[in-house]
Amino acid sequence: MTDRISSFHDDVAHPLSRELEYDAAKGYPHKYAEPGECGENTIIHRIAQFGITEADLGDLGLESAWDMNESQYEKLMLEVLRRQYDTLFASVYGRWAEMDLEKQRNLITRVSGMYRQWGMKLQAEGKDAPRLVMALEGADFVRSVVDVNLIVESGIKSVMPQYNRDNALASGEGLTPLGKEVIVELLKRGINVDLAHSVPNTRAGILQIARDLDATRLVSYSHGALAEDIAQDATFASAAGRRGLQPEEVQEIIRGGGIIGLGVSRPFFQSLDHLVERIDAICQQDKGPQSLGLGTDFGGVAPMLLVDGVSNVSDLVEIGEVLSTRFGYEDSKVQAILRNNARQWSEQLK
Numbered sequence: 001m002t003d004r005i006s007s008f009h010d011d012v013a014h015p016l017s018r019e020l021e022y023d024a025a026k027g028y029p030h031k032y033a034e035p036g037e038c039g040e041n042t043i044i045h046r047i048a049q050f051g052i053t054e055a056d057l058g059d060l061g062l063e064s065a066w067d068m069n070e071s072q073y074e075k076l077m078l079e080v081l082r083r084q085y086d087t088l089f090a091s092v093y094g095r096w097a098e099m100d101l102e103k104q105r106n107l108i109t110r111v112s113g114m115y116r117q118w119g120m121k122l123q124a125e126g127k128d129a130p131r132l133v134m135a136l137e138g139a140d141f142v143r144s145v146v147d148v149n150l151i152v153e154s155g156i157k158s159v160m161p162q163y164n165r166d167n168a169l170a171s172g173e174g175l176t177p178l179g180k181e182v183i184v185e186l187l188k189r190g191i192n193v194d195l196a197h198s199v200p201n202t203r204a205g206i207l208q209i210a211r212d213l214d215a216t217r218l219v220s221y222s223h224g225a226l227a228e229d230i231a232q233d234a235t236f237a238s239a240a241g242r243r244g245l246q247p248e249e250v251q252e253i254i255r256g257g258g259i260i261g262l263g264v265s266r267p268f269f270q271s272l273d274h275l276v277e278r279i280d281a282i283c284q285q286d287k288g289p290q291s292l293g294l295g296t297d298f299g300g301v302a303p304m305l306l307v308d309g310v311s312n313v314s315d316l317v318e319i320g321e322v323l324s325t326r327f328g329y330e331d332s333k334v335q336a337i338l339r340n341n342a343r344q345w346s347e348q349l350k
Contacts, residue, residue, distance in 0.1 A: 005316050006087040008137065009196065009223035009295040012077060012115075049301050050080045051312045078118060081130045084313050087342040088130060089158055089222060090115050091137040099247060104141040105150060112154035126283030133346050135194065135222070138163030144178070148185045155321030157349040158192040158220070162202050164242075180209065187215040192349055194293070195221045195249075196261075199242050207252055216256025217325030217348065221245055223261050223295025225268035229278060236267035250282065254291040259345045261295025265305040272309045276322045279337060289333055293342045294319075 084090040119132035136159035162170040169179035227244030269275040
């Protein structure tokens with residue numbers, strides 16, 4: 001059974017960055033409270049999602065997470081990556097239309113530079129070291145095809161064009177003319193286009209372009225579930241059609257060599273059994289077992305969206321136990337879903 005997992009999406013953002021000040025209206029901690037504030041939406045609870053303990057802080061000579069400097073935070077997170085992940089798609093935030101363009105670009109450059117340094121340090125440790133893939137979550141800063149150059153220069157290998165709302169690339173009606181040009185450019189450059197958070201019309205437009213270019217292998221749905229899964233969540237049921245995939249979309253992604261990352265918490269699934277049943281259903285399709293992985297999101301696992309049996313990333317190996325004992329999956333198949341598919345699929349990204 002696997003002792004590490006891979007994830008097609010997680011928010012490994014720096015909690016000391018002032019550009020990422022916590023926005024209480026969001027209701028979950030992917031942005032951060034200032035030192036001195038308390039409650040679940042703080043650095044302390046955020047890093048706990050990655051399995052960081054008081055003992056880990058003690059190893060750095062720290063009594064509190066608030067005392068961390070940047071080098072100490074990097075040391076903590078690199079250790080988390082080493083012990084918990086094989087391959088991780090780490091978010092570079094690009095979905096803040098309220099920021100002026102210069103600030104958005106500066107943020108992308110700085111956070112991607114941080115991840116690049118982390119990735120270089122990890123790869124220097126050898127072939128079994130975790131692989132860190134940079135992923136742009138939302139492309140609100142893109143105003144022309146030329147802006148794709150910043151994505152490439154920053155080392156970003158995956159792009160989510162739309163994050164739930166309209167931008168220059170897409171609206172509720174689907175891709176704009178600029179959006180179509182940008183998707184073509186991304187795919188021609190070998191960059192993964194991520195369908196997560198795109199509305200159905202946008203997803204349809206991206207899949208059509210990918211078909212035309214024979215490039216569906218570069219399309220992913222990094223984190224989420226089918227619409228019928230999300231519809232079981234009382235709070236998010238109304239958004240199920242916008243956020244979740246339809247069965248025909250799953251089939252097209254798999255058939256074309258793309259990849260799907262299933263979420264591990266609410267609103268995507270209501271229990272560990274619910275998640276495992278969806279994994280098994282997708283695996284019944286031709287190419288299903290090789291086209292599937294996890295998309296953990298948040299800081300590994302969000303504390304207010306937990307499902308029974310999962311409190312942090314290290315608990316996710318239990319998925320493999322259920323697949324083995326309940327569905328009879330061989331260890332190699334479990335390893336592929338929880339770990340190896342992500343590494344193998346991501347090797348194609350230029």
